[in-house]
Amino acid sequence: MFETFSHILLQQYWWIIVSLLGAILVFLMFVQGGQTLIYTLGKTEDERTILVNLLGRKWEFTFTTLVTFGGAFFASFPLFYSTSFGGAYWVWMLILIAFVVQAVSYEYRQKPNNFLGKRTYETLLFINGLLGTVLIGTAVATFFTGSEFSVDKMNLTLLTGNKMPIISEWKGLANGLEAAFNLQNLSLGLAVFFLSRVLALLYFMNRVRNTEIMVRVQKHLLYNAIPFVVFFLTFVIWLMLSSGFAVDPATGIVSMESFKYFHNLIAMPVVAVLLLLGVAMVLVGIIRPLTCFVKCGTKGIWLSGIGTILTVFSLLLLAGFNNTAYYPSTFDLQSSLTIQNSSSSHYTLTVMSYVSLMVPFVIAYIFYAWRSIDNKKMDIEEIQSESHVY
Amino acid sequence: MEHIDFSLVDWSRAQFALTALYHWLFVPLTLGLSFIIAFMETLYYRTGNPEWKRITKFWMTLFGVNFAIGVATGIILEFEFGTNWSNYSWFVGDIFGAPLAIEGIMAFFLESTFIAVMFFGWNKVSKRFHLASTWLVAIGSNLSALWILVANAWMQYPTGMRFNPDTARNEMVNFWDVLFSPVAINKFLHTVFSAYILAAIFVVGVSAWFLLKNREQLFAKRSMKIAAIFGLAASFLTIVTGDGSARNMAKYQPMKFAAMENLYVGQQSAPLVAIGLLKEDSKETLHKKQDFRFEIEIPNMLSYMAFLDPNAYVPGIKDLVHGNPERNILSIKEKSEKGKIAIQSLAAYRNAKKANNDTLAKSSLASFEINYPYFGYGYYAGRDEHELIPNIPLTFYSFRIMVGLGFHFIALLLVVLILIRKNLLEKKRFILYTALWTIPLAYIASELGWIVAEVGRQPWVIQDILPTIAAVSQIQPASVQITFWLFFVLFTGLLIAEIKIMISQIKKGPAPESSEI
Numbered sequence: 001m002f003e004t005f006s007h008i009l010l011q012q013y014w015w016i017i018v019s020l021l022g023a024i025l026v027f028l029m030f031v032q033g034g035q036t037l038i039y040t041l042g043k044t045e046d047e048r049t050i051l052v053n054l055l056g057r058k059w060e061f062t063f064t065t066l067v068t069f070g071g072a073f074f075a076s077f078p079l080f081y082s083t084s085f086g087g088a089y090w091v092w093m094l095i096l097i098a099f100v101v102q103a104v105s106y107e108y109r110q111k112p113n114n115f116l117g118k119r120t121y122e123t124l125l126f127i128n129g130l131l132g133t134v135l136i137g138t139a140v141a142t143f144f145t146g147s148e149f150s151v152d153k154m155n156l157t158l159l160t161g162n163k164m165p166i167i168s169e170w171k172g173l174a175n176g177l178e179a180a181f182n183l184q185n186l187s188l189g190l191a192v193f194f195l196s197r198v199l200a201l202l203y204f205m206n207r208v209r210n211t212e213i214m215v216r217v218q219k220h221l222l223y224n225a226i227p228f229v230v231f232f233l234t235f236v237i238w239l240m241l242s243s244g245f246a247v248d249p250a251t252g253i254v255s256m257e258s259f260k261y262f263h264n265l266i267a268m269p270v271v272a273v274l275l276l277l278g279v280a281m282v283l284v285g286i287i288r289p290l291t292c293f294v295k296c297g298t299k300g301i302w303l304s305g306i307g308t309i310l311t312v313f314s315l316l317l318l319a320g321f322n323n324t325a326y327y328p329s330t331f332d333l334q335s336s337l338t339i340q341n342s343s344s345s346h347y348t349l350t351v352m353s354y355v356s357l358m359v360p361f362v363i364a365y366i367f368y369a370w371r372s373i374d375n376k377k378m379d380i381e382e383i384q385s386e387s388h389v390y
Numbered sequence: 391m392e393h394i395d396f397s398l399v400d401w402s403r404a405q406f407a408l409t410a411l412y413h414w415l416f417v418p419l420t421l422g423l424s425f426i427i428a429f430m431e432t433l434y435y436r437t438g439n440p441e442w443k444r445i446t447k448f449w450m451t452l453f454g455v456n457f458a459i460g461v462a463t464g465i466i467l468e469f470e471f472g473t474n475w476s477n478y479s480w481f482v483g484d485i486f487g488a489p490l491a492i493e494g495i496m497a498f499f500l501e502s503t504f505i506a507v508m509f510f511g512w513n514k515v516s517k518r519f520h521l522a523s524t525w526l527v528a529i530g531s532n533l534s535a536l537w538i539l540v541a542n543a544w545m546q547y548p549t550g551m552r553f554n555p556d557t558a559r560n561e562m563v564n565f566w567d568v569l570f571s572p573v574a575i576n577k578f579l580h581t582v583f584s585a586y587i588l589a590a591i592f593v594v595g596v597s598a599w600f601l602l603k604n605r606e607q608l609f610a611k612r613s614m615k616i617a618a619i620f621g622l623a624a625s626f627l628t629i630v631t632g633d634g635s636a637r638n639m640a641k642y643q644p645m646k647f648a649a650m651e652n653l654y655v656g657q658q659s660a661p662l663v664a665i666g667l668l669k670e671d672s673k674e675t676l677h678k679k680q681d682f683r684f685e686i687e688i689p690n691m692l693s694y695m696a697f698l699d700p701n702a703y704v705p706g707i708k709d710l711v712h713g714n715p716e717r718n719i720l721s722i723k724e725k726s727e728k729g730k731i732a733i734q735s736l737a738a739y740r741n742a743k744k745a746n747n748d749t750l751a752k753s754s755l756a757s758f759e760i761n762y763p764y765f766g767y768g769y770y771a772g773r774d775e776h777e778l779i780p781n782i783p784l785t786f787y788s789f790r791i792m793v794g795l796g797f798h799f800i801a802l803l804l805v806v807l808i809l810i811r812k813n814l815l816e817k818k819r820f821i822l823y824t825a826l827w828t829i830p831l832a833y834i835a836s837e838l839g840w841i842v843a844e845v846g847r848q849p850w851v852i853q854d855i856l857p858t859i860a861a862v863s864q865i866q867p868a869s870v871q872i873t874f875w876l877f878f879v880l881f882t883g884l885l886i887a888e889i890k891i892m893i894s895q896i897k898k899g900p901a902p903e904s905s906e907i
Contacts, residue, residue, distance in 0.1 A: 057506055060461075060506070064499055067465055068491070068498060070469060071491035071492075071495075072495075074471070074487035075487030075491035078484060078487050082472060082477065082479035084472070085469060085863075089865050092469060096465060099462075100463070103462035104884055104888075108455070111895070113890045115886050115891075116887055154558075154740060156481075157733050157736050164393055164395060164862075165860045166476065166862065166864040168480070169864050345484050345557075347562055348484045348561065351565045352488055352492075358495055373506060373514050373515065385513070
């Protein structure tokens with residue numbers, strides 16, 4: 001089936017898959033957001049144990065989605081993997097370190113003789129929650145604002161001279177950290193951070209059976225929703241007003257175009273509808289529990305979660321579709337990465353497309369397994385009855 | 391070749407080696423223990439005996455502690471292909487990325503979904519569903535090993551691809567060639583079977599400690615019995631696949647094979663040095679030549695091991711460096727010249743295409759394609775060819791210690807099984823102590839296997855096609871140094887935590903019987 005698809009169709013299919021994985025990852029980062037709220041919401045040891053255990057049963061999905069997102073990006077757009085990871089070294093390294101410390105913290109936190117102490121593991125969870133969300137948001141913002149790098153495949157043939165035979169060169173001064181000093185990037189980073197906290201609060205509403213925690217959850221939902229909306233709107237308005245990186249489909253030449261992302265939105269009405277629908281769902285998911293908490297508050301995570309997926313998905317489509325360079329270079333416009341010039345071959349994308357048919361099956365068994373063990377709200381009694389506790 | 395920053399290359403190699411060695415401290419236990427637990431739970435499911443549930447849950451706790459740190463160190467490896475080996479990521483990403491993505495979709499989700507059921511589903515799902523989840527965790531872990539080992543094997547024996555000069559990279563042309571290459575299948579099987587031995591030794595060793603302390607005798611003996619049977623079966627299969635590894639190496643990576651055997655001059659009917667002590671040859675330091683202080687040889691064995699023919703010719707390091715026309719072996723100098731032509735032809739082809747000079751593009755392409763098999767050697771044109779000899783003592787000793795320890799493991803598992811059958815195990819304290827102290831030896835053997843495989847193939851990232859000097863990312867060596875030390879401190883701290891937690895969980899022992907019914 002996929003063999004008959006054109007290369008550009010496969011490239012677009014894979015951009016959709018990568019975007020979807022990225023969107024699901026942002027939704028699942030409610031785990032990270034929750035990790036920054038453990039001490040805010042949990043005032044006693046039992047309360048903190050409830051929160052940590054609720055998050056602990058989901059952390060691996062976020063982690064696995066991140067790893068799969070990386071693998072899928074590598075397989076489908078290897079030039080991005082090569083250029084961004086090898087160039088924005090420090091951003092990616094800090095993100096990785098933040099996730100390394102998360103992976104052990106749940107399992108080791110409560111275990112006797114755990115070397116670093118419970119509080120250290122909780123601090124590591126906080127670090128993961130803060131750095132993971134802000135830096136991933138900042139890194140994704142560079143899809144719209146650009147980075148300073150050059151790509152020259154002829155470098156591969158350098159056998160003498162003063163340059164190494166390496167095709168991608170990062171020109172940014174701080175190997176990617178410079179992105180965090182761009183306010184537009186930072187606004188998306190902070191939007192993702194507060195969104196992850198909002199989603200975590202909605203998740204807790206859905207899963208916790210503890211009155212004291214729930215009172216604090218409702219209060220902090222408002223405190224986090226406001227900065228999220230402010231930073232998100234700042235980013236989106238800025239995006240709609242700023243110039244973007246347009247690609248001439250005939251020549252592949254990249255040039256600056258005023259209001260490029262706004263034009264993309266107009267040119268792709270389906271994406272516009274998805275974006276608006278996504279934003280609306282996120283907002284309704286937040287507002288409903290704020291206004292009628294007890295009666296209708298517990299389903300907000302699903303509404304806002306799906307809204308998050310739709311919003312991030314449509315933003316990533318804006319970055320890569322409609323003849324747009326999704327990883328632009330502000331140092332050398334012609335080095336910018338597009339879904340055409342950075343993708344894998346037709347054959348590899350075809351093979352990978354067959355593999356992608358497994359995704360619905362994967363989602364189905366995840367859903368089934370989750371339902372089987374998450375069938376009621378959690379309180380301290382339930383945790384105490386478990387043999388495996390985080 | 392002053393344009394190569396060797397400090398950057400060496401620190402990047404060191405960082406990858408550090409991450410891989412740490413990651414491999416945890417992976418084999420996950421691979422093997424997951425199956426041992428699945429066998430134990432199957433017995434619980436079939437017999438309904440709560441003792442089997444206790445046993446399963448105890449080993450499951452240790453599995454969880456180990457699994458977490460394996461996941462932590464694993465994520466770094468995946469992303470280091472991009473962060474530290476960016477040229478590599480483009481040059482072969484079209485082939486290498488696919489197994490990584492498939493690993494995520496096919497294996498990681500299976501593992502992470504059902505591990506939650508395995509740990510938290512005891513009282514929430516049916517016994518049958520729980521058992522299925524435990525088996526799916528084992529299958530998921532081992533599927534993950536399959537895909538990453540396919541990727542690794544492809545680097546040792548690149549196949550199923552062609553170089554596309556227009557995109558300046560290798561592209562996959564046959565997925566099945568990549569997946570089912572003889573090196574990939576053998577590598578996967580050899581690696582997972584050896585991991586099963588490590589897990590078996592771990593279970594036997596920990597159980598021996600309980601017997602030494604006169605605690606939980608039934609638990610310990612049952613655990614040991616399952617582990618010993620599992621470990622012995624795995625040992626047999628490890629020997630068979632190890633034999634296959636040697637033949638693959640002799641065929642596809644002759645320099646690695648010669649270095650591992652310290653075979654300086656090629657010979658017919660080559661003997662295998664079973665035990666040997668090396669000393670550097672003072673006259674041939676450039677060749678990194680090592681003499682033997684003493685050696686015990688098995689006649690004709692090396693030829694047989696390499697080519698299943700006791701009289702076969704096995705090329706030595708000298709032949710591979712300086713060439714041997716009689717055996718049709720090109721020297722490194724000749725290969726470097728051909729590689730250089732390939733690289734220059736690629737440049738000429740791309741320039742000609744840009745200038746719309748079809749005639750020149752065609753002739754450059756023809757020249758490129760003839761010489762492409764030596765592409766990577768081109769980066770060594772004009773350099774000292776001895777840079778292409780891997781570290782001989784490290785590979786030579788690593789291989790021998792690994793094999794020697796392997797025989798020790800087989801003997802131990804066999805003795806343990808016999809003593810359990812005769813009901814004499816508790817009385818043989820020497821055997822119990824040996825079992826306990828064999829645990830670290832299993833880890834050493836496992837790491838040494840990777841040292842042979844990875845140090846032995848240096849300097850190639852992709853055999854003959856891409857050396858480390860052309861695979862790295864263009865970053866400041868100081869940045870890599872900092873991350874190296876950051877990872878060193880981080881991984882070491884986490885390893886200490888893991889060991890301390892493991893020890894205290896073991897001392898705590900399985901949960902009291904009353905709580906398991």
